[in-house]
Amino acid sequence: MSLDRRDVLKAALGLGLAAAWRLPFAANAPVGKRLILLELKGGNDGLNTFPSLNDPLYRQLRPTVALPKAAILPLGQERGLNWGLQSLLPLWERGEFAIVDGLGSAKPDLSHFWASQQWETGNPDDPKARIGWLAQALASNQLPASPASGAHAAVFGFNSGPLAGAGIKLLEIGDSSLGGDAALPAAAAGRVVSEAQRHLAQILRDWQQSQQLMAKPVALPKPDSEFPDWAFSRQLQQLAALMVQDPSLSVFKLVVDGFDTHSNQVDPASPDQGRHFKLLRRTSRSLAAFISILQKQGLWQDTVIASYSEFGRRVQQNGSAGTDHGTAGSSFVMGGRVRGGFHGVLPPLGDLDADGNLKLKVDFRRYYNSLAAAMGLPVLPFDTTRFPALSLL
């Protein structure tokens, strides 16, 4: 390591410590509570994730895409679980797995871009809105930044979505291992003058600080089951380590892509070959291993993992053994203190809107209100009396 970089690192550490001492202690800081937002990108099909066991319309409208009975794990008399989520069944049995039905936007949009924009900003009315609902909530409730990382929240992947804007500081973990060496040239450091140079210098310092943080070796307990070998598993392992490296960080966002199942969603001949099943299985196995680590570390009680997706899918299947973009869908919430079971209302398959899509039963703002309540964040960027929280905890 060259001399100049050592100096820069020292400066960065010094800055970090100094910043920590200057931070005010906010009385309403959610001590120890953690929220992990899991974006299921592409539009997850709620009807096949938590299928109906007895509704004849389900099999009528989806002759080959409806899950075969053998591929459904019953959750009571009426509904079941896609067997891809088998790894999470123990959570349901312990009452730590909640399903929210009929969840969607008051102004459904079938475009990935605009629907995502609505969900991320918590605002179905303004197509120009760009600031994330959770970023606004963190800012309005004055959640303090974590002293170790200087960040309010951590985002895995490139789309900060609900955590974008509002002046909050994010720890962005695209791929920390991608970084090369980037010390400020010793000479230039003394001559920083333009705003661009100042900004570059600051970003380099922040980046080195986050690299340092992520590089600290953390001994994690062995999970109860194996992590499948894919990027999302590695991100969850990084997240588990981050939760130890930076205990004051309380908000996280991850994303799993691939839910836009226009074709080959289900393979009726071999149910374990369908795209949706495979994706759900990998995701749930990764989550199960991750959750077992959190349980062993005593973090599960205060953690909430909440999924969301930009829309559900059409009830009627299309011509490619898949489904097209739809409206309301089902999300799931897991955590040590979550009230397991069914919440919301499943939209009846016999009462569809003019486009043949499910009617909205629960506005997503109520879902967000519930998650914010779990974190102790009373101030939200929408009217909380109009959109009361569900009793998820």
Add this chain to the structure above:
Amino acid sequence: MSQKSTRIGLWMYRFASLLACCAITGPASALMPAEVDHLMQRAAFAAAPADYSRMAALSREQAVDLLLQEAAADSAAPAMPDWAGPPWSIARWQHQPLDANSKKATPMYWAATRQWLLNGLLNAPSPLRARMTLYWHEYFPLIRQKHAASALRRDHRFYAMALGDYRELLTAFSRDGATMENLDTKQNRRGAINENFARELLELYTLGRGHYSQGDIREAARAFTGWAVHRNSGLFLVMWNWHDFGEKTVLGQTGRWDGDDVLAMLYRHPRFAEYQVERLWRTFISPEPDAQQVQRWSAQFRQDQYSLAKLLRLMLNSDAFWSAANRQTLVKSPVELVVGGLRAEGVKGDHAAWMDLWASQMGQRLYLAPDVKGWRGYTDWLTVGTIGIRQAFLNGMSSGFDPSLLARFEASGAYPAFYPLDQARADSAGLWQAVEQARRQRGSVSISTMMAMQDRAEPPAASPMRNLK
């Protein structure tokens, strides 16, 4: 490593003698390599190795004129792929069902479109024209278009118009099919006004906020009713049965205006020239335009019949452009960084998939701006998330790409489906071979790489200052 240090030592000797030559015999105003660097990084992505030698004996004015002459001579846009041809072409019809309806094929066409533009920017005979084509691409952002072919054809058109009469460019923009799809022009009809096109025309492309009223937008939208493109031919036409022939008051003038009348009104408006001068200032000179200078240049711009080439000549020769206070005040966009990175090593050819991978990872996927305002650019390009990737690219261009880098890209989960990993590995190896071959031919690493390298042990890393320009 002694071979390398010998080579570097040899190069430094050559550099020193070049400098000495200039000091003794060259004209007093001859460009120093750092100035060639400054000019080319701003106006042409980066200085290619050949640029240093061919500009060594030139003054600033001569170098700028050289760039403009090249641009004038290069008026043929990079060849359009056959699937992007006009809607009536046979080749297009062969692809049409895929382009229009297949969800699977459409991402393939968008990848091909991005790569067409990236290769075009890298291999253009005139890097200034290429830079201006990128400028217009970013100035008129496209978001979530359905049809890749019309977007490609628009940039193909703009290539030839990039340095011409600004009014002609704006008219071509307004009549273009991709614009109409993006801004709902065809949905705008008498009795069912859609203000989208008129709003963005006034707010983002010609006058800027504060120089028109909401009423102006509404009335201008009425004037543009009926504007459309023919479905099969893609040619501009006006559906007069949808047109609102009534009296309209736009920017204080009343009459039975149609779309062309409104455009003519905008072209006469004093803000029209100023707005463009300000935008170009922020792109080429510094983040804060000097109001007086802007006024002077706008007046000249109007006098020169809105010739963009003449305006650029004015700007690139100005004290503001060359001032030390304005160096390193702008941030390179991802596309500038990757195209410039290859150009700086004298590498040409088909490296589009590679460039697309890096630029997308750095946050700029062409033809997919975040919203109608486009990429904010400037310091927005530098975040904790993107700085690592930018540095990895810069280091890779200096000393070779780490083979495990691609595996880490794939593991990051953001790896694009259109670019198979083994293809990327082959392209990485091929690109590095090209770089090494070019260096061997020149007998050294490129000057810009030399300037970028820090004085440290192997492997040399690129200075993060290369993120700025």
